[in-house]
Amino acid sequence: MTDTNALHPVRRAxxxxxxxxxxxxxxxxxxxxxxxxxxxxxSAKMLREAGLEVRDVAEITGFPEMMDGRVKTLHPAVHGGLLALRDDAAHVEAMNTHNIGAIDLLIVNLYPFEETVAKGGDYDDCIENIDIGGPAMIRAGAKNHKFVNVVVDTADYQPLLDELEANDGATSYAFRQKLALTAYARTGAYDAAVSAWMTGALAEVAPRRRAFAGTLAQTLRYGENPHQTAAFYTDGSNRPGLANAVQVQGKELSYNNINDTDAAFELVSEFLPANGPACAIIKHANPCGVARGQTLREAYMRAFDCDRTSAFGGIIALNETLDEETAAEISEIFTEVIIAPGASDAAKALLASKKNLRLLLTPGLADPTTAGLMFKQVSGGFLVQDRDNGHIDMDDLRVVTKRQPSEKEMADMLFAWKVAKHVKSNAIVYVKDGATVGVGAGQMSRVDSCRIAAQKSRDMAEAMGLAEPLTIGSVVASDAFFPFADGLLTAAEAGATAVIQPGGSMRDQAVIDAADEAGLAMVLTGMRHFRH
Structure with missing residues (x-):
């Protein structure tokens, strides 16, 4: 029976x-x-150079380090010292018989495998950076946490010293338990990283077993709702985004803030700064306005004008450095989060008075074409898929109607298609002059999405005192094919003149015929963008 109140002194590390x-x-x-x-x-060399007295492990094992350091700690003198139960007479006898000294404290961090992969190391280099002795010792010491302290993170150095100070050179069982938990999570994450890398290196689409791991970045106040606990973990990748953003100001991010900000940033990253400033405004993981502009302020204002009501309390993502003029415009309404790849000092100073506004600055934009994995828990398991990094260019579009789209319509359709990729299915997006003018998201019927998006445009036109909704003369994007002509005709009634959609329905020809009859231009992408 473990004495959970026992303190054990640390004599050997x-x-x-x-x-x-x-x-x-x-x-x-x-x-x-x-x-x-x-x-x-x-490690021994560094300690000696600092003037500290240290014994080589080779001295207690009787074997030198060999095979380029692959074999040095895999020995009973080490593992026996970690695994021996100090209150078991047989274990103590074995230690005495074989001259095995107890090891009370293990301080190990592993070969930089994840860093080697992140830097693009070749296959052999990655293999050489897979630690063997380290994980073996960690697991041994953590198993014996009744007596052994295992420290695997530099972040635990000070807590260890504080514990030793509080207990006159000893540690408590609860402290050792906590260290063991961290230790096993570290070896689990390490093995997961190796497994994920080998899966990619061998081009395995569906390996028999999958492992995912993360490092705690933030404990959250609650999840989607106050009765749910939550935390934010990072996966160790260097993809620009929330995980490596710097929060300049504002209160702590919530679960919903993180989810929505990620959606906003991934969407705005579709638009390269080289092609002009762009802004995306997100509410509940769906865009309520996306636009380009000659200036960042103009891009924001055009995105805002798509749905001013929904933009209140939203998330704003920008594709270039936030300037003072744009910051001043954004500060006119309540905004939860602004995320951008930089901000001027003047913009920061202007927003500083908005104490509840979170300003996040990233090291760049996320490349929407890069590969990656996404996973989602379902009852009894996980769904795993590639990130939707599919994209199309002008040359990928196939015109299927009698009327050819104009150059302007083609540009707007490509813009609308990028936005539709980030709208919950069934997704309908109306775009005019490089700005969304109506978004229909997450409806069970595609026709309803068409209608809702058009109605939002009519509501905005009325609020802005315009004579007609901005969907007049717009283009429309559908994330999946139109199964019937009704959705297409609803978009035409709203004023759309050109349509971009994947195609692939058994009734494609009927939809094409309806487009011809309505005088619409229509292009097919051959690619859909469901987002559930």
Whole structure:
């Protein structure tokens, strides 16, 4: 029976680290408490150069490091010292018989495998950066957390020293339990990273087993609703976005803020700054306005004019550095989050008075064409798929109607298609002059999406004192094919003159005939963008 109140003193520590930040200060603090240090390779060398007394692991195993360092800690003198139960007479006898000393503290961080992959290391380089001895020791020490402290994160160096200070050189069972939890999560994440890399390296589409891992970035106040607990984890990738954004100001992000901000940033990243400023405004993970402009302010105002009501309390994503003029315009209404790849000092100063507004700055835009995995939990399992990185160019479009679309219509259709990719299905997006003028999202019927988007445009026209809705003379994008002509005709009634859709329905010809009769131009993409 484990005595959960027992304190166990730390007398001997084994240190073997790849990331040596903070190591010298930690080691000095440990030796200051009379703790004996064992170490390996580069760690031992660094400790000696700092004037610390340290014993090589090779000295206690009786074997030198060999095979380019692949074999150094895989020995009973090490693992016996980690695994031995100090309150088991047979274990103690075995330790005495075989001259195995107890190891009370293990400080290990692993070969930089994830970093090697992120830097584009070749196959052999990645293989060499798979740690073996480290995970083996971590698992052994963590299993024996009744007696052994296992530290795998530099973030736990100070908590360890605080614990030793509070307990006169000993640690509590609860502290060791917490370290063990972190240790097993680390080896699990490490193995998941290796598995994911090999899956890609071998081009396995559906490996027999999948592992996912993350590192806690933020504990959230609650999830989608106050009765749900939640947290935000990062996956270690270097893809620009929320995970590596800097929050300049504002209160803590919520679960819904993170979800919606990610949706906004992924959408605005579809529009390269080289092609002009762009803005996306998101509400509940759906765009309520997206636009280009000659200036960033103009892009924001045109996006705002698509649905001013929904934009209130929304998320704003920009594809270039936020300037003072745009910041001033945004500050006129309540906004939850602004995310952009930079902000001028003047813009930051202007927004500083908006204490509840979160301003996030990213290291760039996310490349919408890069590959990646997305997963979703369902009852009893996970659905895993590639990120929707499909894209089309002008040359991919197939005109199927008698009337050819104009150059302006073609440009607007490509814009609308990029937006439709980020709208919940069934998705309908009306666009005019590089700005959305009506968005219909998440309806069970595509016809309803057409109607809702058109009605929103009519409502905005009335609110703005316009003579007619902006859908007059617009183009329309549908994320999937029109199964019947009714949705297409609804869009035509709203004033759309050209249509972009995937095609592929058994009734394509009937829809094409209806488009011809209505005088519409229509192009097919051959690609759909369902988003559930």
């Amino acid at each position: 084994l240190i073997s680290v790849s990331d040596k930040s903070g190591l010298i200060d930690l080691a000095k603090a440990l030796t200051g408490r009379g703790i004996e240090l064992l170490s390996t390779g580069g």
